[in-house]
Amino acid sequence: MADQSFLSWPFFEAEHAEMARKLDDWAASELGGIDHGDTDAACRALVAALGKAGWLNHAAVDPAEPDGRLDVRRLCLIRETLARHDGLADFAFAMQGLGTGALSLFGTRAQREEWLPLVRRGEAISAFALTEPASGSDVANSTMTATRDGDDYILNGEKTWISNGGIASVYTLFARSEDMPGAKGLSAFVVPAGLPGFEVSERLETIAPHPLATLRFTECRIPVSAMIGKPGEGFKIAMSVLDVFRSTVAAAALGFARRALDESLDRVRKRHVQGAPLAELQMVQGHIADMALDIDASALLVYRAAWAKDSGAARVTREAAMAKLFSTEQAQKVIDRAVQLHGGDGVRSGAVVERLYREIRALRIYEGASDVQRVIIARQALDAR
Template sequence: MPDLSFLAWPFFASEHTDLRQQVERFAATEADGLIDHHDVDGSCRRLVTAFGKAGLIRHAVTAPFGGARERLDVRALCLIRETLAYQSGLADFAFAMQGLGTGPITLFGTTEQKQRYLPPIAAGTAIAAFALSEPEAGSDVAAMACAAEPDGPDHVRLNGEKTWISNGGIADRYVVFCRTGEAPGVKGLSAFVVEADAPGFAVAERLDTIAPHPLARLRFTDCRVPVSQRIGAPGEGFKIAMATLDVFRSTVGAAALGLARRALDETLGRVTTRRLFGATMAEMPAVQGHLADMALDVDSAALMIYRAAWMKDQGAARISREASMAKLLGTEAASRVIDTAVQLHGGDGVRKGSKVEELYREVRALRIYEGATDVQKLIIARQTLADHGARTAAAAR
């Protein structure tokens, strides 16, 4: 049972506590029965259906399009991801991709697009995906090569590839970012909704990882898409992607936090019962030092994550620096906590099928996707320098 004292922090309202209890009940009673790690596609489909029936995905879209609130509540998203991840990394993944895959539509879509795409997501009857990365354009979005060319007044044709796309192969539709050429670099990108059955769209390859999730490389070959499925204006793709990540990067940190809390709890159970040299491990000063480091990492990450979420919920237009801090600290701290958990479990920590071994595999990708740790450092440094320059200029006036 994780320490829930953080719910008394001023970041939260009573509805957040109620929501966390609802998610915990779902995770504890239903999630495991829906998951077969030999069938991750089927597991994710079952999880999405169950999330919809339980009303959980309503928090990933907005009202009046099936959502719980008129605006996304980032604290709610973080709490859901943290609580699901504590129980199952795959359950967290299945929930998170529904929000990320529809985030651009939620934030920038037309009323018609929201009416068409969001209710099935909220109900758990459709699966969404967010297609940004490419074989030669992961962290460097400006290098994007997938392009959309006009095809008459009402359509475009997409050509190119995307890779490492979560829900690739099982999604019903993809938000695809591509080059439309309004300006050089990131100023010439746009976003389109592409249906999974669109002619010219293909899943080129399924990708296996150390913690299996539905991932794929996608190929677009003269894929004809209506202009009406463009999200936002031409050339706004980068802005749309970054605004979406502003919301969801904090939730990546929260998912890592859930994994870290589970690792800490597993370790507390281990060291208070395992005896060495005539005493429990918990009585050894060296072990106590490790436990202190783990607790410090967990609480530090939680403070940073829920600060960023609270700031966004208070109406901050952009929280790129804070979201990057939350994502970076949350994932790096969780990696340290889980590594220590494996160490303190000894041989059992690397035994296939043990919980801490599963956590060790699950946490690693979180330091990479939605902006690798080194990219987060660049964002934080550049924003810190910009803020310093603005303060210096203001003081000189």
């Protein structure tokens, strides 16, 4: 079993630790039976299982509670635990939260009541459509348009690298609706799948299989009531959602790293060289020490950011950026050491550490690449002086 001593840290309430232990037991007993051969089918099955077990209730607010909020510590604990067991399960949970985060935080009562119960039950799959072919991290450079036409908006443009693209029931979409430059012209919309003029133009394959797609909108009509928040608030909404969920990306990386350490500890205890376990070699002990240190340091940054947000901080831009940058970069190093300690078995297709090696790489890119996080941290530091 992975180390859970961190659950006694002062960042957590008693219910956080209890939830994490229950999820660990559930994941150990339920996730092993889901076939990953078909990625789309596996994601649908995972969303359904997470919804049936009630775990998705933590990913989106209950529309019956007007003052409901997202508990970021719960989100992080769930992502860390699921990532340790099954990367695709973590992905399935995360996208249910990220895909409807704008509705949880800014949606109207009607929007929330239409979609959030379905998402919480695992009966609808959600997606967050922000990235475009020419604007990834540079969100303010978005060129997709939403043109007002009477009681409708007409969508034109493309989105790409959209997680759950092609299998989602509902998309949170960001487009330029106002005749204003940069971030000021963006608005957010809730867009159901299957509308005329909305097509999945390409499915994208990656080294760690996930449902990803390019979406094309051609004269696609949506009602004015589909707008989330007010005209021109899209950038603020997107950044507010990322402010909540960026820490959870770090938590997923932490989960991958913990699994890599667990696999490595088992390996060096059982594998013998010249009649003695690998664990007795000082160089191996040095690798293990570095891995344990990186994991604890990451956990401190992750749960500091989550605790700060849950404690009422309006924004945790700096804290979340630090957590994401450090945790994803260090998890890559932890997993690389794990592969090295496994020798040839570490690069065998299907091995746990080989899968982790493929899974971790994307986390250093999505929801703000590592160098973007460095810019954010630097700007925050400069502005504080």
